Amino acid sequence: MNFNEARDLLWTASILYVFAVSFGFASTYFSKNNFCKQATLFAIVLGFFFQTRGLYLRGLEISGCPLGNNLERIQFITWSLILTFLILRLLWKLNLLGSLCSGMAGLFGIISLANVRWDHRYWTEDSYQRLFSDPWIELHASIAIFSYGIFALLAIVSGMYLIQRKSLLSKKSGIWGTFLPAINDLDHSAFRLLLVGTLFLTLSIVVGGMHWVHHPEFVTTIKLFITLLLWAGYCILFFLRYSNRLFGSKFFKTAISLFIVAMMSMGFVNSKNRHSSLPTSSLKAHDEQ
């Protein structure tokens, strides 16, 4: 393995996340085994370290925030997911949440790395201009992707809620029901995650909007439409939950659905292909700025 190669590091991180989820489930089934609990956290932290370095090297390579292709976007979202989990873990010791987060990060990481077409080397093309020459746009993109990471965690918490609820309604004491947090705690956690995620997404839209008013030609209509639609979706979800009009299983199912929509719309919110649709003079003018 080459520690100076971004893809190698990202592969290592994904495999470590898979190890983490394996150790996590082992510790769930054999709860007295303290080694498995420690190994889970260790693997997550080590995986996070490798993933951070991998994204850092890729950022250096492309001279910008690595969000130019599907692999980079997925890796950035899973990185945000793990970061949020590690911050939350300082507050609550949620071992099973860590296992599920690392499971999601490992699975999506491997899928994105295995699909070579998702990692096309756009920065080596002749027509490539530095994607985010404006630091405000880099800030906008990184905050937006970080909010996606929080929404990924919200989707996981929602899944945990639905599993615990189903276990309670089935009136059986399955292994999941015993080890998952209480639905009341999950409800509180989900509300806080939704609040924080919506705030970050709002902030990213404000930052992006500041750039958009000066250079509307760099943002496609579909990107604008989907971004605002998604933002409005999370805002409405937050206010419905805040006013107790949407709660329980319906709230959590909506949170998962919104996250799936967010993931499916990732390809549309990329504006790097602007060069092909814009006149060369316009691009030159932008670069000169």
Add this chain to the structure above:
Amino acid sequence: MSSSEQSKSLHLLGSSHHIADLAVRERISLPQNKIDEFYGGLSALPGLDECLLLNTCNRTEIYGASKNGFSTNLLHEYLSNFQKIDPVFLSKHSYQHSGEKVVRHLFEVTAGIDSQMVGETEILGQVKKAYEDACQRNVSGKMLNRLFQKGFQAAKWARTNTGISKGQVNLGNVLCELARRIFGKVSNSRLLVVGAGEVAESAIEAFKSRGSQAITVTGRTFEWCPLSRRKPSELAEKFGGFALSFSKYHESLHHFDVILTSTASTRSLISENEVKRAMKRRPAKPLFLIDASVPRNIDEAVANIDNVFLYNMDDVSAIANENLKSRMAEVERCRNVLSKKAVRIWDQMTLHTLPSSSVNQSTASNS
């Protein structure tokens, strides 16, 4: 050896969770207000010298002792007529034993290995109460006295010498575990108990031991609970809880996180509309309802309301037994030993004269 003792026999007619589901048990179970009338007719059956009724949520059993010639079918006929149940239906959902099998059955009941929650201890208290009741009515005599005294001893042996009572099978502990999965810390959840019976006490004890401070007790008959023969306010006082007037608790449902009903009421005490109204005042907070009564006191339809979790006795018992699969080997060992003890006791009962001093009725409450 007395010839009259030799010729006596034991009889049992019963229905339990093994053979009848909750709906069937509701039909067979005797309402509290009909017990006097039932005993009146039962003790007048020709040829039946002694009788005892064990009437709990999970079983209705009639024990009898008679001279030869009495048939257990008479008990069957009497119960069928009294409860206006089709005899064929009753036959399908009941069992009959006589002689040594009655001894063995009672030993298994008192030891808790015949219970829905294997190894639970509440049944022993219920059997003692039923025996005490029969003694006070003067319907229990030498045979049944000896049988039940030996039954209590067998229960003590089983709990001391086998592992059937290890782990959490207690109703209250199972309820606390469910409450933890819904609310997180049990100590933060507010408990309302409707009724003051043993199930109620068990639940309160478990919640109290986990730090719950907000415990409220109410009762249909606020001055006196027929199941426990004490005031709900006494139960509340015992555990440092609050007593709530029965006429007011319907308006206060939204204040509670966990509501347990354990009464002998034959009608529904908490309706779907009442729970809906309560949930409107606490929409995002879950509500945990436990219906530990037979017949059921909480409308089944409340289970369809979002954020409401309704459990009945069968559900709680199923969870407890699921947790106790590992105990089954121990249960088998216990059953084998109790079976041998039953044979020995039956031999003693039929072959030796019973010393009258050993079956003094006053010992019932001390056993």
